[in-house]
Amino acid sequence: MYVVGIDLGGTFFKVGLVDAKDGRILRKIERETKVEEGRDKVVERMAQAVLEVTEGNEYVGVGVGSPGSIDHDKGVVRFSPNFPDWVNFELGEKLSSFLSKPVFVENDANAFVLGERWFGAGKGHEHIVALTLGTGVGGGVISHGVLITGKDGIGTELGHVIVEPNGPLCGCGNYGCLEAIASATAIKRMALEGQKKFPESEIFLAEEVNAKVVFDAARNGDLLGKTIVDRVVNALAVGVANFIHIFNPSIVVIGGGVSRAGDILFTPLKEKVHHLVMPSFRGTYEIVQSPLVEDAGILGAASIVLQRGVK
Amino acid sequence: MYVVGIDLGGTFFKVGLVDAKDGRILRKIERETKVEEGRDKVVERMAQAVLEVTEGNEYVGVGVGSPGSIDHDKGVVRFSPNFPDWVNFELGEKLSSFLSKPVFVENDANAFVLGERWFGAGKGHEHIVALTLGTGVGGGVISHGVLITGKDGIGTELGHVIVEPNGPLCGCGNYGCLEAIASATAIKRMALEGQKKFPESEIFLAEEVNAKVVFDAARNGDLLGKTIVDRVVNALAVGVANFIHIFNPSIVVIGGGVSRAGDILFTPLKEKVHHLVMPSFRGTYEIVQSPLVEDAGILGAASIVLQRGVK
Numbered sequence A, B: 001m002y003v004v005g006i007d008l009g010g011t012f013f014k015v016g017l018v019d020a021k022d023g024r025i026l027r028k029i030e031r032e033t034k035v036e037e038g039r040d041k042v043v044e045r046m047a048q049a050v051l052e053v054t055e056g057n058e059y060v061g062v063g064v065g066s067p068g069s070i071d072h073d074k075g076v077v078r079f080s081p082n083f084p085d086w087v088n089f090e091l092g093e094k095l096s097s098f099l100s101k102p103v104f105v106e107n108d109a110n111a112f113v114l115g116e117r118w119f120g121a122g123k124g125h126e127h128i129v130a131l132t133l134g135t136g137v138g139g140g141v142i143s144h145g146v147l148i149t150g151k152d153g154i155g156t157e158l159g160h161v162i163v164e165p166n167g168p169l170c171g172c173g174n175y176g177c178l179e180a181i182a183s184a185t186a187i188k189r190m191a192l193e194g195q196k197k198f199p200e201s202e203i204f205l206a207e208e209v210n211a212k213v214v215f216d217a218a219r220n221g222d223l224l225g226k227t228i229v230d231r232v233v234n235a236l237a238v239g240v241a242n243f244i245h246i247f248n249p250s251i252v253v254i255g256g257g258v259s260r261a262g263d264i265l266f267t268p269l270k271e272k273v274h275h276l277v278m279p280s281f282r283g284t285y286e287i288v289q290s291p292l293v294e295d296a297g298i299l300g301a302a303s304i305v306l307q308r309g310v311k
Helices: A039-054 A091-099 A108-119 A184-193 A211-219 A223-247 A257-261 A263-276 A293-307 B039-054 B091-099 B108-119 B184-193 B211-219 B223-247 B257-261 B263-276 B293-307
Strands: A002-008 A012-019 A025-032 A062-066 A069-071 A076-079 A103-107 A128-133 A137-143 A251-255 A286-289 B002-008 B012-019 B025-032 B062-066 B069-071 B076-079 B103-107 B128-133 B137-143 B251-255 B286-289
Touching: A002 A039, A002 A108, A002 A293, A012 A039, A012 A293, A025 A039, A025 A293, A039 A091, A062 A091, A062 A108, A062 A293, A069 A103, A076 A091, A091 A103, A103 A108, A103 A293, A108 A128, A108 A137, A108 A251, A108 A293, A128 A223, A128 A257, A137 A223, A184 A211, A184 A223, A184 A257, A211 A223, A211 A257, A211 A263, A223 A251, A223 A263, A257 A263, A263 A286, B002 B039, B002 B108, B002 B293, B012 B039, B012 B293, B025 B039, B025 B293, B039 B091, B062 B091, B062 B108, B062 B293, B069 B103, B076 B091, B091 B103, B103 B108, B103 B293, B108 B128, B108 B137, B108 B251, B108 B293, B128 B223, B128 B257, B137 B223, B184 B211, B184 B223, B184 B257, B211 B223, B211 B257, B211 B263, B223 B251, B223 B263, B257 B263, B263 B286
Parallel strands: A002 A062, A062 A103, A128 A251, A251 A286, B002 B062, B062 B103, B128 B251, B251 B286
Antiparallel strands: A002 A012, A012 A025, A069 A076, A128 A137, B002 B012, B012 B025, B069 B076, B128 B137
């Protein structure tokens, strides 16, 4: 059985034909989103891309992982910061009318946790907390096998949990959200803020200051790099310990670009979380780096179809 | 249809016969727990009390709200701080064998949210976050109609979510848990800590320093009282805003002794939470004081039976 996953981003969208059995991607293509051409044009090109990747193969449905606030029962994008004209946009219905197949839409962070459950580190788990550390920090939770979305489908905003009440200003207007410290954007900001005090840091020898450069510098013993990584680890540890106390999950999966830092992030994070959780929680969970890497988006989107029980 | 609820506490237990239709308590009795007499004696006296309150009435089952870590599938008390010899104690089975009725055991904070759902402020709600502010801070969550307990039944430890990373030491060993600031115990501690700086505070004219005295003082404009209430409100607001961002609930119910402070707590709390949540969450939830007051324990325990679908 095949399903289609569409990973919708502000600049590009990716479409993949996925084998539901093992998550193998038979074919995938990437296209520019071109938001400026208007939402109907975007949907048309999405439909065209689905026809291309599925050519010659039967498939049961399409899942779309979209940024923003999604009414997932109706497949409606309520609003999405990078898509100004997508207000109460019936994305699912439009796409479905082009393709004559069921189309399901879910917030991209929720799609990520579904992808981990069906094809990634969360296979066989009924209690999963997932975080994506990218431009922002997204969160998705499966508890008792149920995707937790809340009354209006806007829940599990794990990136906007406050972990440093007097911490840095977040894009949402609050101070000290996890996203304001542990996103790629925040890491870059903290590096630039540190330039005056640490002008000799190797971070500023790089062509472009970004999260990868900061982690590389920390690995080389660079003082500013280490200071920033410490802060990221502390904030993430408080967040993750809170999520463990709240959801008592069997696994915490961390993905997104920042997670590719690997051991320099995960080793101190695991240690710190172990220290922060109450004794009864020790040994009840594991913390892992997402194994899905760059296909996480497509696989997550494809999983939406499977989670809805389409056969 | 009648059910029995047992609210088990360290000093007393209460047993009530409850009409499942409307939560009316037909009869209730309170007994000393006498933990020191050993667990089997306690169970015997609980059974005796059930026979007394149910005399002449048919009932379908018994729910027990117990402090500590509960294996709710098996009705086993894994451990409970106030009951030193209750380690992996098969409370449900023992009590059931006395009564020849189904007995269900649940953590007391989980029982509280069930009570609110069946008989209190949460009636008709599928997404409820509940907090009890007492000696400690307990939490219970119903999300998508499901009682969230986590993989091992130890989740929704909302009182141990960290809201002030460099805040006061909590009994659990961490700094700045919600419980270390917003419990009755913490409020008393903060008052005593303030005595040196505010020796003239009216708090110290009272016979006994406790949460009620602190709230009364704040209401009279007492500076120490106001300072403490501010801190409690700020900590609670960060916690509640986080829980709203995580669960997107339709209602947040706050009970326990501290909640009886009423408006002086709830008015600034609602304002602060409204300010902290992201715009898309405004208007999606209400924050209410638990209406169940002193019967919350019995009604919560009785609700366990109903939540399990016993008819």
